[in-house]
Amino acid sequence: MRDVAFGQYYPTGSPIHRLDPRAKLIFSLLFMIFIFFAKSYTAFLYVFIFLTIVTVVAKIPPKIVLKSLKLILFLLIFTGLINLFLYDEGRLLASWWIFTITDKGIDFTIKLALRLALLVIGTNMLSLTTTPMELTDAIESLLKPLKYIKVPVHDLAITMSIALRFIPTLMDETDKIIAAQKARGAAFDTGKVHERVKSLVPVLIPLFVSSFRRADELADALDARCYNATKNRTKMKKLKFSYRDLIAFLILAVLIVLIMLDCYLTKAPSDSLFFGTDYYIVNLFKSWIG
Amino acid sequence: MQNIEIKNLTHVYSKKTPYEKVALKDVTLTINEGDFLGIIGHTGSGKSTFIQHLNGLIKPQQGEVKVFDINLTQKKPKPDFRKLRQEVGMVFQYPEYQLFADTVEKDIAFGPKNLKLSKEEINTRVRHAMQAVGLDYDYYKDRSPFDLSGGQKRRVAIAGVLAMMPKVLILDEPTAGLDPIGKKQILNLIKSLKNTITPTIVVISHDINEITQYCTRLVVFNNAKVAFDLPVSELFNHSEELLAMGLDIPLAVKVNNHLKANGIKLEGDIITPQDLISAIVKYKNNGGKL
Incomplete structure (x- = not known):
C-alpha cells in the first residue's frame, strides 16, 4: 500500500x-x-x-x-x-x-x-x-497562460494537490477499516463474486462518511486561515530554472x-x-x- | 494458564525500500488467562503493530505467535483465522469510524452474522452485547448509529466486538477523543467486562493515570522492543528510566517520589490517587508530620 x-x-x-x-x-x-x-x-x-x-x-x-x-x-x-x-x-x-x-x-x-x-x-x-506535490506545482506553473482565458488554474491545482495529499490518508483509513471489519469476522478474499462485492459495503460506507467529515473539517480549516484562492498568491517555494x-x-x-x-x-x-x-x-x- | 505466547517476534514495514521501518524487534511476551494487561509506549513504539499480530491482521514475518491452540506461524494447514478472530476481539482506535449499518442492531449483528450463527443466536448475542455496554435494546436497536453521540457510538462499536463473544478483548486507546464523562463511562465499562464477559483484557493507552487505575500488569514498549514487563506495583520503581524514555508516570507516584525526597516515607504501594490519600491518612494517624 x-x-x-x-x-x-x-x-x-x-x-x-x-x-x-x-x-x-x-x-x-x-x-x-x-x-x-x-x-x-x-x-x-x-x-x-x-x-x-x-x-x-x-x-x-x-x-x-x-x-x-x-x-x-x-x-x-x-x-x-x-x-x-x-x-x-x-x-x-x-x-x-x-x-x-x-x-x-x-x-x-x-x-x-x-x-x-x-x-x-x-x-x-x-x-x-x-x-506528486512538485508535479502539481509544475502543472500549475505550466498552465498559467490559460489564466488569460479565465481558466481557474490555481483552483484546479489546489484541488489536485489536496486530492494527492489525501490519497495516503484515505489509504490508511481504508486499511484501518478493513482491519476492523476483518476483526469482526468479515471475509474479503473468499466466497462468490457477489458475496465479495457485498463484503465491500462495510468498508465503503465508513470510508465515505469519514471522507465527508474530512472535507468539512478541511474546508473549515481553510476558511479559518482566511484562504482565498482568487487573489494573487505568493509561493513559499518558487520554481526556478537553473x-x-x-x-x-x-x-x-x-x-x-x-x-x-x-x-x-x-x-x-x-x-x-x-x-x-x-x-x-x-x-x-x-x-x-x- | 497461558493464552497467548509470542516468541522473538520481529516485524519490518516496507522491507528493502527507503521507507523501511522496524516496528518490532525480538519481542517475547506471554499473556495469561485473567490478565488485565496494559500496554504503554510512544507513538511508533510498536504497540499497535504488536496487537494486530494477536488476531492475525498482520502475519508474523519472523518469530512465533501462538494464540490458544492456534499457531499463527505454521503454513500448513493454514491457521484458522475465523476461529482466531472469534476468540480474540479487537477494538481499534476510534472504533466508531467502522460503523456502517443503518441501524444499531444490524451493525452489532455484523460480527455474529459473519460467524454464520442462527438468527436466534445472533439476536441473543446482540441483546447481550448491548446490555453489557449499557445501551437499552428496545430504545436503541432501530436508531441509526450515525445519529448517536461520540460516547454512544463508541459503545455500539465495542458491542459489535463483544457480540463475537471473544475470550480475549484487546482495546487500542479506548478513551481517546472522549469527554471526561464519556471516558469514565468507557473505563467503568471495561472494568465490568473483565468480570462478566471477557476474562482477559489488553488495553493500549497513552494516559498513564488512567491505565494504572485498572490494569494489574504493564508492558512498556520502547523503540520496537519490550522495555519493561512488570506488575503495576513494581513498574514505578523504574520511574527514572520511564521518564528518560519520555513517558509519563502517574501523578500519585510523582507526589510520593517528592515526599520521599523530602524525607517523608509512606507505606504500601502507591499508584492511584486513592492509594496516596489512604497512605497519607495512615501516615498522619501514626503520628507522622507533613
Missing part, C-alpha cells in the same frame, strides 16, 4: 531529483514524442544509453526502474504475439492456418516491444524522481538530434529489412565477412 501512498517517488537527492519539476515534465513530454521517431536498433540503443545515464545519475537501483515493466508485461507479451503471428509482409519464414511468421514481422514485434518498454521506463523516471536544467536539456537534445539524424538522414533502400544506421552497420559487417 505504501507504493500508492508515496506515488513511486524514490528519494535519493540526486541532481535529477533536484531538477526543476517543470523541466522534468517538459523533458518527459519531449521524450515521449521523440521515441516514436526512433525506428532503427541503433536509435533504440541511443535511447537505452540515455536512460542508463539517467538511472545512474539519479542513483535509482535498476531493479526499481525495471519494476515498472511488470505492469505492462502482459501488454507487451499480448501485442508481441499478435504482431508476430498476424504480420504478413516480408519474407515468409513459417505459416500455419491464419498465422504467419515473417522476417519483417519479427523485426516489427521486437521494435514495438522495445519502444513500449523504453517509453514506460522513461516516463516512469518522472514519477520516480519527482514528488544551469542544471540547461545541462539536462542539452543531454536530451543530443539524444533527440541523434534519433532524428538516424531517422531522416540515412538512406537505406526501402526494400531492405534494415532501417537507418542499422543498414550501414549490417553492410559494414557483410563486407568484413566478405
Whole structure:
C-alpha cells in the first residue's frame, strides 16, 4: 500500500531529483514524442544509453526502474504475439492456418516491444524522481497562460494537490477499516463474486462518511486561515530554472538530434529489412565477412 | 494458564525500500488467562503493530505467535483465522469510524452474522452485547448509529466486538477523543467486562493515570522492543528510566517520589490517587508530620 501512498517517488537527492519539476515534465513530454521517431536498433540503443545515464545519475537501483515493466508485461507479451503471428509482409519464414511468421514481422514485434518498454521506463523516471506535490506545482506553473482565458488554474491545482495529499490518508483509513471489519469476522478474499462485492459495503460506507467529515473539517480549516484562492498568491517555494536544467536539456537534445539524424538522414533502400544506421552497420559487417 | 505466547517476534514495514521501518524487534511476551494487561509506549513504539499480530491482521514475518491452540506461524494447514478472530476481539482506535449499518442492531449483528450463527443466536448475542455496554435494546436497536453521540457510538462499536463473544478483548486507546464523562463511562465499562464477559483484557493507552487505575500488569514498549514487563506495583520503581524514555508516570507516584525526597516515607504501594490519600491518612494517624 505504501507504493500508492508515496506515488513511486524514490528519494535519493540526486541532481535529477533536484531538477526543476517543470523541466522534468517538459523533458518527459519531449521524450515521449521523440521515441516514436526512433525506428532503427541503433536509435533504440541511443535511447537505452540515455536512460542508463539517467538511472545512474539519479542513483535509482535498476531493479526499481525495471519494476515498472511488470505492469505492462502482459501488454507487451499480448501485442508481441499478435504482431508476430498476424504480420504478413516480408519474407515468409513459417505459416500455419491464419498465422504467419515473417522476417519483417519479427523485426516489427521486437521494435514495438522495445519502444513500449523504453517509453514506460522513461516516463516512469518522472514519477520516480519527482514528488506528486512538485508535479502539481509544475502543472500549475505550466498552465498559467490559460489564466488569460479565465481558466481557474490555481483552483484546479489546489484541488489536485489536496486530492494527492489525501490519497495516503484515505489509504490508511481504508486499511484501518478493513482491519476492523476483518476483526469482526468479515471475509474479503473468499466466497462468490457477489458475496465479495457485498463484503465491500462495510468498508465503503465508513470510508465515505469519514471522507465527508474530512472535507468539512478541511474546508473549515481553510476558511479559518482566511484562504482565498482568487487573489494573487505568493509561493513559499518558487520554481526556478537553473544551469542544471540547461545541462539536462542539452543531454536530451543530443539524444533527440541523434534519433532524428538516424531517422531522416540515412538512406537505406526501402526494400531492405534494415532501417537507418542499422543498414550501414549490417553492410559494414557483410563486407568484413566478405 | 497461558493464552497467548509470542516468541522473538520481529516485524519490518516496507522491507528493502527507503521507507523501511522496524516496528518490532525480538519481542517475547506471554499473556495469561485473567490478565488485565496494559500496554504503554510512544507513538511508533510498536504497540499497535504488536496487537494486530494477536488476531492475525498482520502475519508474523519472523518469530512465533501462538494464540490458544492456534499457531499463527505454521503454513500448513493454514491457521484458522475465523476461529482466531472469534476468540480474540479487537477494538481499534476510534472504533466508531467502522460503523456502517443503518441501524444499531444490524451493525452489532455484523460480527455474529459473519460467524454464520442462527438468527436466534445472533439476536441473543446482540441483546447481550448491548446490555453489557449499557445501551437499552428496545430504545436503541432501530436508531441509526450515525445519529448517536461520540460516547454512544463508541459503545455500539465495542458491542459489535463483544457480540463475537471473544475470550480475549484487546482495546487500542479506548478513551481517546472522549469527554471526561464519556471516558469514565468507557473505563467503568471495561472494568465490568473483565468480570462478566471477557476474562482477559489488553488495553493500549497513552494516559498513564488512567491505565494504572485498572490494569494489574504493564508492558512498556520502547523503540520496537519490550522495555519493561512488570506488575503495576513494581513498574514505578523504574520511574527514572520511564521518564528518560519520555513517558509519563502517574501523578500519585510523582507526589510520593517528592515526599520521599523530602524525607517523608509512606507505606504500601502507591499508584492511584486513592492509594496516596489512604497512605497519607495512615501516615498522619501514626503520628507522622507533613
